[in-house]
Amino acid sequence: MRYFELFAIPVDYNIDLATINKHYLELQRAVHPDRHASSSSRDKLLAVQSAAEINDALQTLKHPVKRAEYMLSELGVDIRAEQQTLQDPLFLMQQMELREELEELENAADPDAAIAQFEAQIKQLDKQYSSELAAQLASSDEQQWQAAADNIRKLKFVYKLREELERIEDSLFDD
């Protein structure tokens, strides 16, 4: 778990964002290319690489889905590039219904209220699929990892919905 080590935080799906942000700034203060502006070109290249890696680590650790995928891949289960589709008809059915609902939002009598209501549903789903992740990823049982992988795949759907919702919110604002 190199990223956790890099940021000097415990390997745990539940992170302390304030500590991560604080340590991030300390790390950048040490490696950022601007701190090496008068060094040789080789040093500068090294600084750019290190700073980019720290930025990448931050993005990964901060994002709930990326963080889970990263932890899982470090355990030997890499699902980041998989093409596999989800085998859960019930879940997929629910997703289709939610998508239809999403498309109707723009025509709702009170779009603001409809968006807020939909947002609450997304939050509920997010909670449902991420609540077990911390325990699953901390486990040494491979079956738990597979269960985590399944939760992450579902979370990805939920995050896509959230993105779509934001796009719709934007377009409603922009008239």
Add this chain to the structure above:
Amino acid sequence: MALLQIAEPGQSAAPHEHKLAVGIDLGTTNSLVATVQSGEARTLTDLAGNAMLPSVVQYQADSIVVGEQAAAAATQDPANTLISVKRFLGKTQAEIEKSYGQLPYEFCEHDGSLAISTVAGAISPVTASSEILKTLKQRAEDSFAGQDIMGAVITVPAYFDDAQRQSTKDAAELAGIKVLRLLNEPTAAAVAYGLDSGQEGIIAVYDLGGGTFDISILRLHQGVFEVLATGGDSSLGGDDFDSLLVDYFKKQTGVSELSASVLRLFINKAKACKEALSQYQTVNVGLEFDGQSHKVEVTRETFDELALSLVKKTLRSCRRAVKDAGIENEEVLQVVMVGGSTRMPIVRSQVAAFFDKEPLTSIDPDRVVALGAALQADVLVGNKPDSDMLLLDVLPLSLGLETMGGLVEKIIPRNTTIPVARAQEFTTFKDGQTAMSLHVLQGERELVDDCRSLAKFSLKGIPAMAAGAAHIRVTFKVDADGLLSVSAMEKSTGVQAEIQVKPSFGLSDDQVANMLKESMTNAKDDMQARMLKEQQVEALRVVEALDASLATDSALLDEQELGALKAEIAKLVAVRESATTPTEIKAAIEAVDNASSEFAARRMDASIKKALQGQSVDEV
């Protein structure tokens, strides 16, 4: 501390001697140069005491005039007097015509990139920009009795794309300026304000210049200026407000077809009228041309009505930036106004209403960017070794690749903190396919046609395999200047795919090198001598940097390693003195670079470990 420092021959006697570094605001309408003296940033003036250099270059058959004098010639000689060329950097003729309508120039193509026909030949926007930079460089050197400039921080609009940034850097190279950093204008302004006020929290920088608009949301915390989000429009600025007035003049006078010089007259009058309206409620504009005489009355109310839609456009960018930053309007502690165009009352009142806060204008909006850039340059050149200032900027526009059906797949989303590196894997879709072409784009839209084309790459030499078997890993890297580079590799065989870069806009490296050569011969300058001097300065920099590193971290090397490195450094010091060609020094610098690479890597590791010392896992 020793009272007397004894230096070896060839070594600088005072390693912490103040170095001349400048901040340059290369603006659409005006440009400025500033430097830090006795801890304070100040703009440098010309002999007449003016800090602002109009960004105007007049080309004559055998001379080039820059600044005020060139601006004065604009109405008589519109075709050869290049104004607001910054708007043309990294653009095509079609884009320029679409954005700016009628212009008094004759565009042409020169070596496959955009140029303007003048009596002195085809002039590219990069060349014209380099003339402005040369003038500012000269001003700085004259201000300090001919002392050489060690480097410059040059500001660019935050919303500049890769082609526009690269063009700016090319212009600096042409002017013989070492670019320490391209710095985003709003970030520079934030530095000037932040260091001045010492306040911490979230600030918004609203920067409306002559030709560009930026909005940046930053978090200030213990010397760190962290850009959370940025947005804007790289072709919206004061010039567009002028052009609204030009249209209004046309309507009022009933004159629709304007010659180049009358158009320039209208634009100048429009600019003056706009500026006067920031002070007065009503302005009478006299337009005299071709034997005609017209008087047009413009009230502030009329102007505000004309301008409102443009101002609203900037506010939409503000809303998106606030949202991208993941904050609410109320969390914005201060709103900083930058750029001459923020003097317009309609802009101030609309921005105040949007953020529900009276915007700050305590530092001259024309100078604040140059001052901030000078402060950053001072740190980068090493004049303030104890400074804890750090600027963390973001990528303004998403980077992506063209995929099937003319769609863009985003590889790095906008507002990602830079520097950043991201890799994406692709595969072949035909058996035995050995080449692949990739199209790099920048922008937020889904269709290729709606995004900015940055470059087209051909990957050749992919080993022949069954369709889908080759895994080509394309890596995008964006450095701290916001500049992109791309590399590619076939994974299973490790074959580094050959990349051909063809910039869609701007100039290729060869073109820049050629222009540099041409400009040298034209100026009857001795290119060899200049390059030798550049390498001598570079060698000195390398030696000083290594000496400083060795002074603190030599323990990271064993005796043998240390001896080998010191020997290479000593060689470089000697070569620097004795060399008669730049290549000799260059080779010696490379040797030192190679000898010090392990040392550099160990130092970086050590500094990462040290950064979080005492914050180990158990203590958290």
